[in-house]
Amino acid sequence: MQITGSxxxxxxxxxxxxxxxxxxxxxxxxxxxxxxESVGRCANESRHADGYVWTPDAPAPEPPAAQNTQNADANxxxxxxxxxxxxxxxxxxxxxxxxxxxxxxxxxxxxxAAPQQxxxxxxxxxxxxxxxxxxxxxxxxxxQRYIPKFYKREKTGKKVSFNWAAFFFTPYWFFxxxxxxxxxxxxxxxxxxxxxxxxxxxxxxxxxxxxxxLQFLEGAISEAAYLAAAKSxxxxxxxxxxxxxxxxxxxxxxxxxxxxxxxxxTRELSAIHAQSDAPEAMRxxxxxxxxxxxxxxxxxxxxxxxxxxxxxxxxxxLLS
Numbered sequence: 001m002q003i004t005g006s007x008x009x010x011x012x013x014x015x016x017x018x019x020x021x022x023x024x025x026x027x028x029x030x031x032x033x034x035x036x037e038s039v040g041r042c043a044n045e046s047r048h049a050d051g052y053v054w055t056p057d058a059p060a061p062e063p064p065a066a067q068n069t070q071n072a073d074a075n076x077x078x079x080x081x082x083x084x085x086x087x088x089x090x091x092x093x094x095x096x097x098x099x100x101x102x103x104x105x106x107x108x109x110x111x112x113a114a115p116q117q118x119x120x121x122x123x124x125x126x127x128x129x130x131x132x133x134x135x136x137x138x139x140x141x142x143x144q145r146y147i148p149k150f151y152k153r154e155k156t157g158k159k160v161s162f163n164w165a166a167f168f169f170t171p172y173w174f175f176x177x178x179x180x181x182x183x184x185x186x187x188x189x190x191x192x193x194x195x196x197x198x199x200x201x202x203x204x205x206x207x208x209x210x211x212x213x214l215q216f217l218e219g220a221i222s223e224a225a226y227l228a229a230a231k232s233x234x235x236x237x238x239x240x241x242x243x244x245x246x247x248x249x250x251x252x253x254x255x256x257x258x259x260x261x262x263x264x265x266t267r268e269l270s271a272i273h274a275q276s277d278a279p280e281a282m283r284x285x286x287x288x289x290x291x292x293x294x295x296x297x298x299x300x301x302x303x304x305x306x307x308x309x310x311x312x313x314x315x316x317x318l319l320s
Contacts, residue, residue: 003030006057009043010035029054129270138290166257170250176297182260196242198312205233
């Protein structure tokens, strides 16, 4: 019988493994041998007539470490879905067991935190019309970059941020993130800017530079003549307008991208919540309506290229 931790009914001291202990033959109550001999009887003798049987003392409360272990076991029973592939994972997993994507749904996972910020972002906090957890499932790719931006926007009111991907890949980034209206507007503006280089004057300068390059390689003209042809092209009003306009367009896209994407995520999450609160149905809608679209991104590249060629020829013919 395990009596370590229980107490002697005579001296109230806790038993240890080294104590000399005797048990009452009637009720089984343990005593220190010296305590039993000092009283000459069982300390619970008055209760024998009622059929009393000794039981060990209740164990002491578990230390915090043990409680934390139980909490971890409870968390292990919960699951979360990968924002990339949709696979089901134990809640305590830091990455998806199927595709390796970082998970942002578990209390065991470090909280979201924007770089060089001390603000802690918990998965169950409200964000974009849903929760941080749901926003991560909707954004999916690069959620670790966009969630701190969205959180800072809602908590501090700071709405201006710079998106390098949108700057370098205007207008394709908007189609990739399914911000189709803004992508269409930037595509049209990019198309109009391309017409600057479709004028007969610019095309003549471009042809002259091409001929000068061939002649320079053949040794028919001097380097000074070749550089003069290049200077004429690159200082032409059409080229400067195209260069400055393109820079302005890319900057506008970079400064507006996060705001436009935030509005889309918020609008979509609100619509999904209005349609259903069932976790499985919401998860399917996150996978279908969220994430990214490489197909639309590639299609926008092809469409812009075709439109530039067609519009350029038509514009050149009109001005000729």
